[in-house]
Amino acid sequence: xxxxxxxxxxxxxxxxRKAGEVVCDALRGDRMVTTKSSAVDLVTQTDQKVEQLIIxxxxxxxxxxxxxxxxxxxxxxxxxxxxxxTWIIDPIDGTTNFVHAFPFVAVCIGFAVNKQVEFxxxxxxxxxxxxxxxxxxxxxxxxxxxxxxxxxxxxQAIVATEFGSDRDPEVVDKIFQSLRNVLCLPVHGxxxxxxxxxxxxxxxxxxxxxxxxIGVHVWDVAAASLIVSEAGGVLMDVEGGEVDLMSRRIxxxxxxxxxxxxxxxxxxxSPPRDDAAPSDRCEDSTHLSARKV
Ligand code: IPD
Numbered sequence: 648x649x650x651x652x653x654x655x656x657x658x659x660x661x662x663x664r665k666a667g668e669v670v671c672d673a674l675r676g677d678r679m680v681t682t683k684s685s686a687v688d689l690v691t692q693t694d695q696k697v698e699q700l701i702i703x704x705x706x707x708x709x710x711x712x713x714x715x716x717x718x719x720x721x722x723x724x725x726x727x728x729x730x731x732x733t734w735i736i737d738p739i740d741g742t743t744n745f746v747h748a749f750p751f752v753a754v755c756i757g758f759a760v761n762k763q764v765e766f767x768x769x770x771x772x773x774x775x776x777x778x779x780x781x782x783x784x785x786x787x788x789x790x791x792x793x794x795x796x797x798x799x800x801x802x803q804a805i806v807a808t809e810f811g812s813d814r815d816p817e818v819v820d821k822i823f824q825s826l827r828n829v830l831c832l833p834v835h836g837x838x839x840x841x842x843x844x845x846x847x848x849x850x851x852x853x854x855x856x857x858x859x860x861i862g863v864h865v866w867d868v869a870a871a872s873l874i875v876s877e878a879g880g881v882l883m884d885v886e887g888g889e890v891d892l893m894s895r896r897i898x899x900x901x902x903x904x905x906x907x908x909x910x911x912x913x914x915x916x917s918p919p920r921d922d923a924a925p926s927d928r929c930e931d932s933t934h935l936s937a938r939k940v
């Protein structure tokens with residue numbers, strides 16, 4: 648059957664590649680850094696420029712489509728996923744990596760209809776790896792099919808996670824309790840690429856068995872969530888059950904077995920949801936400042 652979203656996905660891949668070129672060019676110059684919800688939640692002019700580039704290009708081609716974009720939400724736009732065709736955009740996932748030229752940064756474009764992700768594009772632009780997935784049609788990296796690892800023993804797994812950008816000591820304590828529990832399972836190792844989407848693409852590629860994080864946003868994980876499931880992986884909430892992309896909690900694993908072991912191991916908590924009213928999202932403007940790197 649003809650794919651109704653084929654040309655839409657082709658456009659997403661083309662615009663992700665173009666956005667990646669802008670990101671790589673910017674790495675060769677100065678980067679003006681500002682902070683958002685905390686002193687370590689960074690944003691640069693390149694994040695904003697790339698998001699505008701993607702949104703403009705999509706608006707011209709698909710004028711009725713809607714958007715959820717990291718920087719648009721930071722600027723006060725709503726973060727509601729309706730049934731309408733919606734582009735979920737993270738212009739640079741791994742902004743801290745970008746600021747430090749740590750080489751894992753990704754342009755993420757998810758596309759959802761009826762609240763279901765139809766395709767996902769994650770472009771790791773420094774590595775020049777284009778990860779794509781179309782619902783029901785598999786996941787690929789530069790056109791090669793992806794398959795999760797077949798290792799089901801968590802004791803022989805590598806688990807990826809991140810520390811996020813919340814420095815509330817109570818939150819940091821919970822993150823460290825989880826990390827301690829995971830290390831003591833024991834696992835072969837813990838890794839973190841500095842980008843939620845890249846960690847999830849590592850799960851899809853079979854390099855790590857699982858990734859978990861509490862504190863991610865819908866734009867970090869929407870595109871990559873389909874890449875994981877189409878590569879044969881499993882998505883689960885940190886307390887078990889289905890993942891809610893707005894909940895800011897995710898386990899992406901190679902199997903139900905590994906995901907369920909992590910559910911028993913992680914210390915769960917609930918940050919304010921992405922679709923909460925802006926006043927409940929705890930944005931703290933006292934951290935706003937700009938500096939060049
Ligand atoms: C962040 C990165 C980071 C993760 C944070 C994300 P950003 O996204 O994915 O690895 O720990 O939770 O918000 O801000 O670089 O787009």
